[in-house]
Amino acid sequence: MTKIVPVILAGGSGTRLWPLSRKSYPKQFSDLLGNKTLFQQCSLRLCSSKTVQFDKHIILTNSNFRFIVGEQLQSLGIDPGPILLEPEPKNTGPAILAASIYAYNKNSEAIILVAPSDHVINDTNAFHKSVKKGLDEVLRGNLITFGVIPTRAETGYGYLELTEKPSSFPLKVSNFIEKPNQAFAEKFVKNKNFLWNAGIFMFRAIDLINANREYNPELIDPVENSILKSKIDLGFLRLDPFEWAKCNDISIDYSIMERVKNLMAVPLLSDWSDLGSWDAVWENMKQDKDGVAISNNAHSINCLNTLLRSESSDQEIVGVGLKDIIAVAMPDAVLVANKNEGSKIKTIVSTLIAKKVNQSEIFPKDYRPWGWFKSLVLEKDFQVKLIHVKPFAALSLQSHKLRSEHWVVVNGTAKVVIGENTKLVSSGQSVYVPVGMIHRMENYLDTPLVIIEVQTGEYFGEDDIKRYEDRYERK
16 A cells, blocks of 8 residues: 655644744644644544555654654654754745655655644544545646535635536646635635635645746755755754745745646545634534533633633633633633634734733743743742653753752752752752852653742843753754
C-alpha cells in the first residue's frame, strides 16, 4: 500500500479564539473539545489504518512551540518525525514548499497530505476513505484539495467552485472564492457546485515543486537554500533565517492552488470545522435542550443559545438570562460577546496589541522546555511566580543583572547551583540567589518539582537572563 507523508501545519496564532488562544500558546495546543488537544487529534487522524498508510509526520512550527509539539506527540506514543522550525511566519506557501522539498530529498516518489493542526474532523474512518479516493488522482499527477459539502450559507469560509455539479468525485476546481456575503453564500449552496475550502491538500512532492517552478519561481531558491543551510537543534531542523527571510509571505491558495490547471476536489465524508470562531466552538460542544454549552466551573440559569467557559478550576462563571452570548473566563482576561459577532474578536485583539496590553498575546502560563511558570503577583519592586519543573528537567545556568531571587520548594526536591556551591533543597526549604550570581535549578527526580519564586529588584522581564549553559540550546 502506498505510504503518504502527513505534513501538519502547527505554527498559527489563532487570535479569533482569544482569550484562550494567544500568540504564546495558540488554540491547536489547547484541549477545546475533549481530553486531547486539536494538534493531538490531528496527529492521531494522520496515523495508518486499514484504509490508508501514513509515514512519519513532518511538522512545521516555530521555535517557541517546538518542545510543546514534541511533548504532545510523545504523550500519545507517537515517535516524532522531522520537526521543521520556521524562523519567522511566511504563510503556508513557503512552509508547504519546504516540507515538499524536504520529503522529496528523502524520497523522490513522496506523496504528501497537508493538514492544519487546529481543525475538527470527528470521523477518522470517513476521512481516510476521502484520502483513499483522492490517491489515484495524485498518482496521475493531479493535485487534490479536500472540500466540505456545504450544510448552510456560511459567510465565514472560503469556497471552491467546481466545473460541474457533482454526480461523482473527484471533480476539477475552476475557481477559489474568498469569504462571500450572505447573498452569494446562499447562491453557492443553492447551485450545489461549490464546496467549502477546508485547506487540506494532497499531491506528489515533485508536482508541488514543479508547480512552484512554473507559477512561483522566486520562492524556490530561498526555500531550497533555507533547507540546505538548516541546522539540527536538539533533533529539530531549524531552517536558515537569512534565506527564509527572502521568501514571499504568501498562502498556498494564492501561490499555487488558484493557478494550476490540474487541481481536483474530493469531498470530506466526515463533518468538519476549522473552529475559526467561538460560535464554531459552541456548535461543536455538547449542548442542552436550550442550546447552552458549558464547561466545568460554569453554571447557567434561564440562558438560550449561549456558551459559558471557565478555563481555570479556581474560577466560577455564572450566566443568568443570557441569549446568544459567548462568555469565556481566563484568570487574566474575560471575553463577553454576542455569538454572532465573533469575527470582530480579531480586530479587538489588534487593538489590545496596539495598546501594549500584555494579555493580548501572552498566556498566563509561560511554557518552557523544562516546564512552565506563571506570575502570581507583579508589583513595581517585586514579583511572585509559581514554577513547575518536569521530571529530570533543568533551567539554564544563568544570572540576572537587575533582580535577586528567593526560591521556596513546595513540592519535590531541587538540585540547586549557586556560584561554586551545589545543594539539595527539599519541600519546605528555601534558598536565596543574590543579584548577579550564576545559578541553576534542576529536578533530578521522576516527580514534578514545584517552586514559589519571589523576585526583588528594579526589573523583572524575561530578557534579564544571561545564559551560560542550557541543555535546550536556547539563545
